[in-house]
Amino acid sequence: MYKIITPVITIFDENEKPDYEANKKVIDFLIKGGVDGILVLGSTGEFTGLTKDEKKDFLKFYAEYTNKRVELYAGTGSMNFNDTVELSNGASDMGYVASMVIGPYYYGLDQEKLFIFYDKLAKSIKGELYIYNFPARTGHSISPETVKKLLENNKNIIGIKDSVSEPNHTNLICLKAETHKFIAYSGFDDQFLYNISSGGNGCIGGLSNIVPEIWRDLVKSANNKDFDKSIRMSYLIHKLMPLYDMDSNFSLLFKKLMVYRGVDISTKAIFPFNQVNDEIYINAKNLLDKVIEEYDSEIKQ
Template identity: 30%
Template sequence: MATADPGEADPLSLRGVVPPTVTAFDEEESVDYDRTAAHARFVVDRGVHAVFPLGTNGEFPLLTQQERGRVVERVVEAVDGDVPVIAGVGAPSTYQTVAHAEHAESVGADGVVVVTPFYYPLDETGAIEHYRRVANAVSVPVYVYHIPSRTGNALSHDTLTELVEIDNVVGLKDSSKDVPWLVQTIDAHPELTYLSGSDSLLYTGLAVGCSGMVSAVANVFPELVVELYEAYTGGERKRARELQGTVFSVRNALKSGGGYMAGVKTALSFRDFDAGPLRSPLRRMDETERAELRERLEALDLI
């Protein structure tokens, strides 16, 4: 089965590798906007197909509204139209989400990614009304970000059926890791664009009908994930499967100490890109963890 084309409802026709780019900080944990923008340029220059600032890897829940707005502005400037910028605008409240979405559109983001509201339990009526209000507030395409392990709010198939009727809702980034749920959703709503949201399921996502993938590994090694995508779409399935194995190994190494995002920023430093620390309470890797990560990435011949 070939990777699916983007959904006909999606004016951006998103496909390929979409890194959830990092937010860089200085040693005092203030946002380093120059380095944040430079990281977006780092992955674009290495062949990715779009960028997604202010996703989980962008530490969006730890930023102020003003910081989030400035990150989107600088990333849009840095990318300069070379690939689409789909900005994360999610927040616990619809009010905040709408404000983020309106600002992202005003500074030139090509689309917005709306994570399911988190902290408070959300019923079907609340979810539908949330996405309707966001979509009605902007004219750029809206992509639903489904990550129930982080939000505590899963979307049912019945809810998705209602969401796809909303103008501007054009795609879904699925980080549920629930492959049967994803397959059933793709079958029911082929007009949407689907992006696989887990590095453990890049190959699988393409095989079941996703047109692209949001990959944290691609924040550090965009060339690796682009090669996987191009091998798959070029019919070299055996090579793509081998590369998925390498991505598994990188993913496991990045998660070996301090959490996935600590691994991402540490590994970037091995590629001479300093994204600084994470914002507390997240922490960077200690020296022992750094040394172990370097050893594992050297064994994979990636640094």
């Protein structure tokens, strides 16, 4: 079964602390929109702006408010290894499906160090683990061979979010993981069809914050083997991809577009990414309008 997991935005108050009431509105919007799961404190969620204790409290809030209405995944990656273990174990106790951990950033890591990191992490936590591969942010990319070695040594490594510009990387990982229980999600929205044709399971795509209903219909049509509709829905997602490149921190722009769609939230982002040019917002809004108009025409047919 294919899925769309939303790497959810985080709503902050004027002090850049999580606004719990506003985040409830986001949760309700996504669940009503039909997403299969929510990744809390991923890159789109601006996790770097929170302390360990703030992350704990926020993960607990999500678990309590969603109350099993949707699958939950926890972004628990931290520059401090012990913090990552503590957050991952806490998420497991709260009922999260798994922790999703990005590799250590800033310092360069070769494949040996990546294996050592994820191998020790898997053996240090009690829940299940997804590798989060995002070379544009970490400076390294885990190889298919390293993934295979990790799977052979750790039964609780069950998947990957592969945020790579070259989708064949995900394909090669799926081939190496064929004999294991393993779930592969693309980290880029426009790779969904490539992902599932490679043996993957769907996408953890940020655009589902804005248009969860389009993503819902794309995944539903793929699961129903309605290939014509899958292609049409995927085309709409592809048309929205320029939103990612309009500003250096797309989370702020996404929040503004969610407000435009009727979600009553603050658009504050973490410093120094808390401003966006008006022209950029207008261009983004116009693009969104065109895609939603096409979607509305599609579903009326």
